[in-house]
Amino acid sequence: MEVTLINVATSLVCIFTITWMWKALNWIWLKPKILERSLTKQGFRGQPYKVLFGDTKKIAQMVKETTSKPMEHFSNHYTPRIFPFHHQTMENYGEKSYFWNGPTPTVIITKPEEIREIMLKIYDFQKTTTPLLKRLTNGLVRLEGQKWAQERKLLNPAFHVEKLKHMVPAFHASCNEMIQEWEKMTSKTGSEELEMWSYLHNLSADAISRAAFGSSFGEGKRVFQLLREHISITVQSLQSVYIPGSRFLPTKTNIREAKIIKEMESLLIDMIQRRQKAMENGEEAKDDLLGLLLKSNLEGIQDEKNRHYVKLGMKEVIEECKTFYIAGQETTSSLLVWTLIMLSKHQDWQEQAREEILATFGHDKPNNVGLNQLKKVNMILHEVLRLYPPVFILNRKVCRDMKVGDMVLPAGVDVTLQTIFIHHSKQIWGSDANEFNPERFSHGLLKASGGDMCFFAFGWGPRICIGSNFAMMEVKMALAMILQRFSLELSPSYAHAPMIGRGTLQPQFGANLVLHRI
Numbered sequence: 319m320e321v322t323l324i325n326v327a328t329s330l331v332c333i334f335t336i337t338w339m340w341k342a343l344n345w346i347w348l349k350p351k352i353l354e355r356s357l358t359k360q361g362f363r364g365q366p367y368k369v370l371f372g373d374t375k376k377i378a379q380m381v382k383e384t385t386s387k388p389m390e391h392f393s394n395h396y397t398p399r400i401f402p403f404h405h406q407t408m409e410n411y412g413e414k415s416y417f418w419n420g421p422t423p424t425v426i427i428t429k430p431e432e433i434r435e436i437m438l439k440i441y442d443f444q445k446t447t448t449p450l451l452k453r454l455t456n457g458l459v460r461l462e463g464q465k466w467a468q469e470r471k472l473l474n475p476a477f478h479v480e481k482l483k484h485m486v487p488a489f490h491a492s493c494n495e496m497i498q499e500w501e502k503m504t505s506k507t508g509s510e511e512l513e514m515w516s517y518l519h520n521l522s523a524d525a526i527s528r529a530a531f532g533s534s535f536g537e538g539k540r541v542f543q544l545l546r547e548h549i550s551i552t553v554q555s556l557q558s559v560y561i562p563g564s565r566f567l568p569t570k571t572n573i574r575e576a577k578i579i580k581e582m583e584s585l586l587i588d589m590i591q592r593r594q595k596a597m598e599n600g601e602e603a604k605d606d607l608l609g610l611l612l613k614s615n616l617e618g619i620q621d622e623k624n625r626h627y628v629k630l631g632m633k634e635v636i637e638e639c640k641t642f643y644i645a646g647q648e649t650t651s652s653l654l655v656w657t658l659i660m661l662s663k664h665q666d667w668q669e670q671a672r673e674e675i676l677a678t679f680g681h682d683k684p685n686n687v688g689l690n691q692l693k694k695v696n697m698i699l700h701e702v703l704r705l706y707p708p709v710f711i712l713n714r715k716v717c718r719d720m721k722v723g724d725m726v727l728p729a730g731v732d733v734t735l736q737t738i739f740i741h742h743s744k745q746i747w748g749s750d751a752n753e754f755n756p757e758r759f760s761h762g763l764l765k766a767s768g769g770d771m772c773f774f775a776f777g778w779g780p781r782i783c784i785g786s787n788f789a790m791m792e793v794k795m796a797l798a799m800i801l802q803r804f805s806l807e808l809s810p811s812y813a814h815a816p817m818i819g820r821g822t823l824q825p826q827f828g829a830n831l832v833l834h835r836i
Contacts, residue, residue, distance in 0.1 A: 346370050349730060350421045356728045357423060363411040365418065372418025377403040388813035388827060392663065394705050395752040396816045397738055400823075404736065414725070424713070424732040430746070432723045433735050434771035436714060437779035440466075443714040446732055457634075457641035458784065468628045470784065472618075473638065476610035477784050482791055483686040484605035488528035489795040490683060496521050497799055504804075504835045511809050514829040515655050518796075522651040523643075525792055530642045532606035537585055544582040545643050549820050551575050586636045607642055611635065642785075644821075649708040650789045652822040654796055655829050656706035657699060660754050662806045662831050667756060670694050672801040684798040686791075695794060697756040700763060703775035704747075705754060708822045710738040712777065737774060738823075746772045805834045 350367050357364075365373055380402040389399060398405045407415050408426060416425045427433055436443045444462045458469050475481065496517060504510045523546075527538035551571060593612055597603055603613035618629045630638070661668040674694040679685070712735040716727045727733065744751040746767075747758070759766045767773045776783035783789075800806075808831060815826035 346421055350418075350423065353423050353728055353730050357416055357425070357731070360414070360725055362414045362416050362425065362725075364407065364416040364423070367418055367421075367423075370421060372420050372422070373403060374418070374420055377417075380406075385815070385817050385826060388815040392808075392814045393752070394754065395742070396814075397742060400710075400816060400818055401736075401738070404739075408739070416731075419732060422730070422732050424734050425727060427722075427733050427735050428739065428743075429723065430740070430771040433740070433774070434778075435722055436733060436735065437771070437774070437777070437781070439720070440780050442717055442720055443733065444717055446713040446715045455637055455640045455644055457637035459641055459645060466781075469630070469634070469638075472614050472628070472630060473611065473784060475614045476607055477788060479787055481605070481610055482787055485529040485607075485788070486684075486686045486689070486791065486795065488532070488606070489525050489792050490799070492521055492525040492528055493796050493799045495524070497803060500804065500833060501835070504833055508835045509832060511811070511830060511832050514658055514831045515651075515825050516828070518655050518658075518829075519647075519651045521796065522647045522654070522792070525650070526643055526646040528606075529788070529792075530607040530639065530646075531589060532604050532609065537589055541582055541585050541639070542643050542647065544578050544585075545640060546820075548575065548578050548582070549644070551578075582640075583636055586639050587632065590632065590635055590639075608639065611638060645783065645785050646788060646792075648820055648822045649783075649785075650792050652706070652708035652824060653699070653702060653789065654793050655825060656823070657702045657793065657797060658800070658806060658831060659808070659812075659825070659829055660702055660705075661698070662808045664754055665807070667698060667754075668801070668806065671698055671797070672805075675798045675801050679798065679802065681802055684795055689791060689794045689798065692794060692798070694756070695797060697759040699790065699793065700759040700766070700773075701754060701756040704741045704773060705752075706816065706823050707737050707741055707775040709775070709777070709783075710818070710823055711736055712774075735774075740772050741775070743772070746770060803836055805836060807832050807834070 346369055350372075354367050365376075368375075381400070384399045384402045389396060403417065404426065407417050408428070413428055416423050418424070427436065441463060445460065458466065458473060461469055500510070500512070503512075523539065523542045524535070527535040527542060531538035551574070554571075589608065590612070593604075593608060597612060597616060603609040603616075612635070615630045615635065661671065671694055674692055675684075678688045678691060714733050714735070716729055716731050716733065718729045720727045720729075740746065742751050763773060771778065776786040776789075812830040813827040816823055817826035818824070819826070
């Protein structure tokens with residue numbers, strides 16, 4: 319009997335080992351080679367597959383080289399700096415090219431009609447993700463299928479334009495604190511050089527805390543500090559090949575990450591439970607994002623298929639609160655800093671924006687109605703979003719064999735929609751594609767793009783960013799208040815160096831600008 323048990327145990331170990339080895343072999347060699355053969359037959363070209371790492375080492379090496387120093391001259395043609403390998407791949411292999419993200423081939427999509435098709439087929443082309451990103455947030459931006467559709471429907475009321483006007487006072491309060499600090503700093507000389515990126519990063523953190531959590535924004539700021547540290551840990555981890563199971567190892571980083579998550583979720587649970595209790599006792603829901611989310615969740619939505627009302631659980635509400643920060647804070651600060659840099663470089667457009675703002679508000683507090691009527695400012699922001707999109711790339715995985723245009727993408731490959739390359743394309747935008755020219759948007763976005771799928775700074779289609787109006791409203795408020803009181807110019811110490819940081823486009827060496835009181 320004992321011998322039989324030993325034999326059974328030995329057999330099970332052998333089966334497990336062989337199964338594991340087969341899966342590993344398929345993952346790192348067989349599947350990549352099959353996909354490579356499929357793409358090559360269709361005329362796609364790229365570097366030959368290198369076991370496990372693919373092109374990741376070369377990509378990291380080239381980025382390290384191109385970002386080791388600032389650009390020699392101020393230029394909006396910076397794509398070879400942040401995406402040198404991608405740029406080189408398209409130069410060498412043309413439109414039908416791909417690269418290797420580890421063992422996964424990633425097809426570069428550059429045709430507007432193909433991008434449109436992929437963005438519309440949200441169930442066939444799903445967002446690429448890893449366990450590392452899921453640990454950062456598993457909210458709306460990461461969900462797929464029916465789960466995504468239900469949560470999107472639940473969240474939509476909280477981001478309706480009519481609801482956002484109630485958050486304008488929160489934006490004003492945050493901007494006013496920053497403006498008052500700047501006025502003190504310039505009170506004696508009238509001018510001051512500031513590293514603008516750090517101020518705007520803190521501004522957007524404060525604004526999202528106030529807009530999301532209202533009177534509890536102090537606790538919200540602590541959540542943000544923890545989440546920012548969590549983002550840094552995640553970004554560092556993403557720079558190397560992910561090894562399944564490595565997150566369970568008791569490393570110093572993993573232990574710290576676990577503590578961050580525990581404290582962050584504890585703070586959020588306390589805030590959420592206090593709000594829920596108040597609402598259950600008859601208190602009206604507050605007009606901040608958390609209040610609107612809980613109100614929408616309390617009402618729920620009807621699932622016609624299963625004939626019951628869908629609501630979010632505590633874990634899901636927590637994930638959406640985290641998403642408020644990640645999506646709202648990073649994208650807003652990125653858009654605002656590049657807007658100020660471009661207006662400092664192009665004084666004529668800065669003056670046009672100021673004239674429009676003063677004609678609309680004078681020196682009074684900007685209001686929701688007036689902010690929505692700023693045509694010149696809107697043109698400027700669209701041009702900044704074209705040249706410096708906060709989200710510069712969109713990746714999707716192919717879930718089943720799909721025909722797109724004249725190609726058949728096999729299940730298992732990824733596709734990358736290169737926002738930044740499309741936004742800078744001279745074939746689409748003309749010979750001045752790399753020039754700052756807000757005038758191209760004078761007749762609206764549709765006219766500027768010619769109806770093509772060539773502008774998607776906040777994504778497009780069913781999965782367009784739910785918080786895009788939120789971000790634009792906050793940026794308009796900040797820009798209006800800054801230009802009412804100050805003029806800006808580039809400091810001689812400013813070094814133009816766009817780079818990828820924490821998932822958005824940022825100035826690598828800061829944004830040194832000179833403020834002049836008006």
